[in-house]
Amino acid sequence: MSVATHTHCPYCALQCAMTLTPRTADAAIDEPSLTVTGRSFPTNRGGLCKKGWTSSILLDSDDRIRTPLIRDAHGELVPSEWSEALDLLAQRIRALQDESGPDSIGVFGGGGLTNEKAYQLGKFARIALGTSRIDYNGRFCMSSAAAAANRAFGIDRGLPFPLTDLDGAKTVLMLGSNVAATMPPFLSHLAGVREAGGLIVVDPRRSATARLTEEGQGMHLAPAPGTDLELLLGLTHIVIAEGLFDAAEIEAHTDGFDDLRRSVAAWWPARVQQLTGVPVRVLRDVARRLSSGAETFILTGRGIEQHADGTDTATAAINLALILGLPTRPGSGYGTLTGQGNGQGGREHGQKCDQLPGYRKITDPVARAHVAAVWGVDPEDLPGPGLPAVQLLASVDEPDGIRALLVHGSNPVISAPDAGAVRERLGRLELLVVCDFFLSETAAMADIVLPVTQWAEEEGTMTNLEGRVIRRRRATNPPTGVRSELWIFAELARRLDAPGRFDVDPALVFDELARASAGGIADYSGLSHDLLDDDRDAYWPFPIGSEGTPRPLLGGYRHPDGRARIVAVSVSERPESAATGGELALITGRLLEHYQSGAQTRRVPELMVARSALEVTMHPSTAADRGLRDGDQATLENSRGTVTARVATSVEIRPDTVFLPFHFADAHSANLLTNDATDPISAMPEFKTAIVQVRAAAAH
């Protein structure tokens, strides 16, 4: 292939548009075989971050797995033929299921899979394996925001408006999101609000995004970690007490305001200041600014969502937006910033344990009948709801739990909470199968590893953070020995005598997905690969004959009665209580240079030069109290694990808080310290705050 290919970045949900061009004949031999250039598109406006620029390097990486690997009698992973690996896998699945039933096999998917792969994985689990035990890493990512949006609006489309709507904003409240590091080209959409002095960032750290509020461009609020719910209840209290809400909108389009009013009555500003550390004056300024009537957005990120009360915190943000009338006001809005490349599509097509394609509920008889008809099976044969991610992984230890796990697009040994326990559990599985391009830390533990195609080697679709469905295009041939996941599903389905079709051509799988989604909340039935090939603005819902829906809430909320639900929420006890005796709150998050578990970006030399080792950010006074200085090695410890990191002192973090990114492995893995307590509604784990002791590392 010699022509330029228009596609999108393999990493995050901004899905920046890029062009891939084959290396010219006179290029240096160490140049990647495909050159990346940014492409003009409404979301990224030609911009890319470092990860995007360097993404094509991994296509040529020497680290790629090029044959299936099977663990031999000596415990070594050895290369095998595809037929041998697939025969063995099918035979072991059958044996386990004969003994312990279909639910003995678990499936763990990912929000980076294309819509086609995510759909086919859900179908494969339900009708080829017949298991209910499927969930995915989006549980760690978007589940709290999704649960809150479904409950309030009757639809979970992360941003229910195009990103370009933000360009005209006068006020943007960003809660727990650090887009300057996590989606750099996004910043072009914040230029207007910064100019207007209205960017308000809520983060216990002075993050790169919080710094954008300097020089009169906005405000940075640094509440104590995990007190965002208190903060939001306090802001809502002020809006109600000062009569700043939109009474007509509340009356016309929402239910539940009276409960909300009662529930925030006791959240006086002084009390909120005491709990969060945010001054009353600032709380009042923010509440008034949000109520000014100008173009205003409330946006949430993982900082407020990845908590054991994440759904309620996201709900509190939505309630505030609802009483200000933002979601239905053109030029204003509420949204959550979806993270993974296909974090939006990945949560619509059936990877979730309680879900069928089209964002349908697996417990709904009508949904079951519709999807079963598309799949050519009896609705009675579809399993019921399974277990969400943390509980799915924990079930390894239960009598009727999973005995095998198939992993597609995740590296849970690094990215799951309480990762030490997760590693032990995966070690106790009788069969661990990982599909990946690289021997990730999870793949390295597997009994069978199957090498799959990377983004530029396959066709497909992704749904970006705006709910816009875009085309991923093949720009190069995969290395010999590597297969597509769709092919793997088809081959295994055949060996397992599965009913229904398992197409290998992504365009055909998309057509089936479209039919399965028809009439569902996330309706893709009017779309096809052909139709998407001209880069049209295809926002779902996109039923047959429609032009798509860029702003699904402007026509009314999506509950059957067209009204939004204001759900009064209250503060519950934190899984780990306030720091005493020198304990500190550990918050976790991301660095610009690395992506997620780092399985990909730790293999990019340029990114490793920039960031190769784990650093713990702490206040100079916190460091000094422990006899630590910049550059020293520190040990972070709690009942779950121990991590070592280089100390980076910074006045840009609260003295009671330390920060770790979660991209690194072994003794540098932040998740050795995190808590797997989960949100009762979304099953989101408490990634963002854990309690740790910090001391100088023993000298070697």
Ligand SMILES: Nc1nc2c(c(=O)[nH]1)N[C@H]1C(S)=C(S)[C@@H](COP(=O)(O)OP(=O)(O)OC[C@H]3O[C@@H](n4cnc5c(=O)[nH]c(N)nc54)[C@H](O)[C@@H]3O)O[C@H]1N2
């Ligand atoms: N470079 C890079 N970009 C990415 C990714 C990546 O791994 N690397 N991953 C992608 C994915 S999947 C996702 S989900 C998104 C995530 O994107 P973001 O949500 O922007 O990322 P995080 O760094 O996880 O969290 C954001 C901020 O939350 C803050 N925070 C921590 N605890 C709290 C708290 O209790 N309250 C508040 N208010 N803030 C808190 C952290 O200090 C951090 O600055 O990024 C996407 N983009």
Ligand SMILES: Nc1nc2c(c(=O)[nH]1)N[C@H]1C(S)=C(S)[C@@H](COP(=O)(O)OP(=O)(O)OC[C@H]3O[C@@H](n4cnc5c(=O)[nH]c(N)nc54)[C@H](O)[C@@H]3O)O[C@H]1N2
């Ligand atoms: N402490 C802490 N932990 C966190 C978070 C946090 O903020 N703090 N954030 C959480 C969040 S938001 C997320 S999204 C998770 C993400 O964490 P993970 O689920 O571990 O995500 P990745 O590192 O992207 O793992 C993807 C793996 O799949 C491979 N892969 C990529 N594309 C494909 C594909 O198409 N098919 C297959 N088979 N493999 C593929 C990659 O090579 C990589 O090994 O981490 C969560 N963990």
Ligand code: SF4
């Ligand atoms: S912001 Fe996200 S989509 Fe854009 S280049 Fe960076 S990683 Fe890729």
Ligand SMILES: [Mo]
């Ligand atoms: Mo995520």
